Amino acid sequence: MSLVRRLINPHYVANAALALSYPIHQIINHPDLLSPSSIGAYLRYLLPAMVLITIKVRSSQSAEELVSVLSLYMKVFSLYGYWAVSYEPVEFWGSEWSGHWRFVLYMLAWTVVFIALPQPPYQGPSKVIWLDSAQLNYLTTPSEKSKGKGRADDQSSSRSKRTTAKIVELDEDDEPLDEVEESEEEQGQDQKQDRHHHHHEHGEHCNHDHGDGLLHPSQKKTSDLDPSHYWIIAFNATWSSPCRYFEASLANCSIKYDRVNVHFAKIDMDLFADGDEIAERFKINLAATTLDLPTLILFKDGKALKQLPPKIATKMGGDVLGKVGWDRSVASVEKAFELAKLGTGKESFV
Structure with missing residues (x-):
């Protein structure tokens, strides 16, 4: 636009x-x-x-x-x-x-x-991906954990479910009805999630026809998200004016530094039931007078590598002692996350 x-x-x-x-x-x-x-x-x-x-x-x-x-x-x-x-x-x-x-x-x-007439979201060109809380957890969970006991337990549980005997009703083509119903249910949930994201961006009175179940360009399926890539995720709140103002800067970065292994994403924490838990997990203050919004964190393999605004220090237990303010400019993002080098193997923090 x-x-x-x-x-x-x-x-x-x-x-x-x-x-x-x-x-x-x-x-x-x-x-x-x-x-x-x-x-x-x-x-x-x-x-x-x-x-x-x-x-x-x-x-x-x-x-x-x-x-x-x-x-x-x-x-x-x-x-x-x-x-x-x-x-x-x-x-x-x-x-x-x-x-x-x-x-x-x-x-x-x-x-x-x-x-x-509240301030509208940024509607210019952008390659920022919109995340839900499940996708955020998928991208920010360290890979070591997923390869350890947690994944083994999940696989064991999955095998036990597959080997548990149960009565399966067949249809006329001798296909299990349960699998068909589950597939239809999953598809319906995906379409519902797509509509939620779309209405979040365009409003409830959107005129776009999404009967085909296609994802909006600013959304991705979880299966298309690769945690081994670099992910710069903006933690926002829809009521925060600084977050609204920063959307244009984030969009500019997403276009200028678009690479196969570098992605820009955002999540509006106040739109999800577990938004407070997300804020607590990443030590983000959601008070009305907070200087933490927006917060940008760089992830790779589920690990947080860098953050804006930067932390002053942390004490025992991981509590943040304070954070240094930043101007939310494109230049500050470029410098903090080394965007010119990010994804090329020349990053100083790798």
Whole structure:
């Protein structure tokens, strides 16, 4: 999806309208504010704001993040502006109203837009694979364990199930009915999982026809996932704005460093019943004020090799003492995971 089409999403349009409402209101009612003398008087207030905006522009990793950040600053400015001019009465349908209504209505409009038009997920080009909790466990379980007692027990249990005598009903072609039913059940579960992933990305009102049971491009069957490859997995939460902003950076990395043995994936932990267990397992703080989201971890053969944000240190029992913040830029991901070398055999951490 092109940048223009992404930015005309109702979320960005509505927030941009809210951000510009106060400046437009003032220009219409007080055109003298555009005079050189007025601009000069307000210049000392505008300069610090311009410096802050410039810093945010340089640190933004996508056009969506830039629009969101600028809209937020402008909305705060507009909210203050409507409060500052609340002494001016409002004429509406021939009646004179208190100027405080402008402030109240602006707050109400901001709340409605925030609830009704949440920030959409990144919809640009991407090769990031969406994982469920079972696939995450499959990719992050060390291979030594799977080759050890756990796998032996599973194989022993599987053999015992195959050798356990049971009555099997045959159909007209002398085929076991149980196997047919199990196969149909597994197929139905796969299709249900595919629809879950698709609706997660496109919403419940998706118009795409998936009656053929095909997987969406951002999903893979578990059998197609190879734990022996390099996997950079982003641990996200749908309510986290930093996670939303980072999606574009992760997508860019997935396209630029697309290799046979290097993959980028993501999991939204709040969409699964065991999301809290996943966060606890990988020492990710899910508090509203957390700096851990998004967390990126590089895996190979089920082992965690590197992580962003990086840990300061750990104490006995594996508890994390703290983590160093990071800017969620493409450059920081390239440097931390050595993306230019990853999968070529020249990695320094292999």
